Amino acid sequence: MSHAPAAAHVHGRRSITGILLTNLGTPDAPTPAALRRYLAEFLWDRRVVELPRALWWLILHGIILRTRPARSARKYATVWTTEGSPLLATGQRQRAALQDLLHARELGSVEVALGMRYGQPSIATALRELREAGCNRLLVLPLYPQYSAATTASTFDAVAAELGRWRWLPELRFITHYHDDPHWVEAVAASIRHAWQDAEPQRLLFSFHGLPERNLLAGDPYFCECHKSARLIAERLALPDERWAVAFQSRFGRAEWLKPYTSATLQQWAQSGVKSVDVICPGFAADCLETLEEIAIENRDLFLASGGETFRYLPALNAAPGHIAALATLVERHITGWSNPDTIDDESLAASRTRALALGASD
Ligand SMILES: C=CC1=C(C)c2cc3[nH]c(cc4nc(cc5[nH]c(cc1n2)c(C)c5CCC(=O)O)C(CCC(=O)O)=C4C)c(C)c3C=C
Ligand SMILES: [Fe+2]
Numbered sequence: 001m002s003h004a005p006a007a008a009h010v011h012g013r014r015s016i017t018g019i020l021l022t023n024l025g026t027p028d029a030p031t032p033a034a035l036r037r038y039l040a041e042f043l044w045d046r047r048v049v050e051l052p053r054a055l056w057w058l059i060l061h062g063i064i065l066r067t068r069p070a071r072s073a074r075k076y077a078t079v080w081t082t083e084g085s086p087l088l089a090t091g092q093r094q095r096a097a098l099q100d101l102l103h104a105r106e107l108g109s110v111e112v113a114l115g116m117r118y119g120q121p122s123i124a125t126a127l128r129e130l131r132e133a134g135c136n137r138l139l140v141l142p143l144y145p146q147y148s149a150a151t152t153a154s155t156f157d158a159v160a161a162e163l164g165r166w167r168w169l170p171e172l173r174f175i176t177h178y179h180d181d182p183h184w185v186e187a188v189a190a191s192i193r194h195a196w197q198d199a200e201p202q203r204l205l206f207s208f209h210g211l212p213e214r215n216l217l218a219g220d221p222y223f224c225e226c227h228k229s230a231r232l233i234a235e236r237l238a239l240p241d242e243r244w245a246v247a248f249q250s251r252f253g254r255a256e257w258l259k260p261y262t263s264a265t266l267q268q269w270a271q272s273g274v275k276s277v278d279v280i281c282p283g284f285a286a287d288c289l290e291t292l293e294e295i296a297i298e299n300r301d302l303f304l305a306s307g308g309e310t311f312r313y314l315p316a317l318n319a320a321p322g323h324i325a326a327l328a329t330l331v332e333r334h335i336t337g338w339s340n341p342d343t344i345d346d347e348s349l350a351a352s353r354t355r356a357l358a359l360g361a362s363d
């Protein structure tokens, strides 16, 4: 009687892939004390402020941390929710939704954790969570569509600092950007189309978080990636060049930052007779202080006070299904085709260890 060859008996346990979603992080509470802790950690990162340490320490501790915590706390209070900081609450929803969708797509054992670069839950905490879950593969996905050293590379530093303490490293992949990923571009374009079912504004402003101009001159691709994202989104909407522009918000300190500034652009538009604008911030995967307060409150007030009549802030993609689907597709591309096998054969590894010890390896 003929029969098909038996499938080889597979030893060991299945590989488990950990997905580390990260974002910037947020204070624990909208209070001066919590802001002081958060800003002290954030602003001491040499990827964020590239000044000589001794000089910067004096400015940071002598001036900035004496005044900014109270002022920032008042701003955070205007956007704080019953679930806490919007950035963190949305991050938790994004984590859960991505976990569910990856499971539904049957990509094997996948665990998604959320780690924040500053504050809690930290990147170290999230990585340990994935280690506890038995992950032997790790994909890091910083939720920054456009690469910058201040954000993406800083996230890498934090991952490396934690993994630097581990004996047994997972196989590792790190997504550096997705500013031109077609699924992500379409998700942003679709959110604009959706808003425009009701009414189309005269102008659309793509507002991105700023960066010191000298970072661009030093070779940081962030500025170029922001412009490319905006152009690709405008192309999908078939939006003529006169109807959209790119600008940069959230300036910090006295140096020149990337231009044009969002506030100056909106003011100029209003003064030149533009009555209605929509502002979208495609660099922010989740709404946060910089969108909900700076854009949707401060810049709205500025535009209306300068003669504008209709101002709409189009929300970040947050945990919207189109966003999660785009992220899942991005993740899927990265977690198929690992170089280590699909099963971890602890039994076989232990047998080799026993044999080596018997031969006197530890004498
Ligand atoms: C001091 C320099 C700063 C650089 C450089 C910078 C780059 C940068 N930031 C983001 C994204 C976010 N920044 C957020 C808040 C925030 N950013 C800075 C300073 C710099 N950012 C400060 C001091 C703060 C805190 C608020 C304040 O006191 O003004 C946030 C929001 C966090 C939240 O809790 O809601 C995000 C997100 C990017 C993408 C970026 C470079 C490209
Ligand atoms: Fe076996």
Ligand SMILES: [Fe+2]
Residues within 6 Å of the ligand: 209, 250
């Ligand atoms: Fe920032």
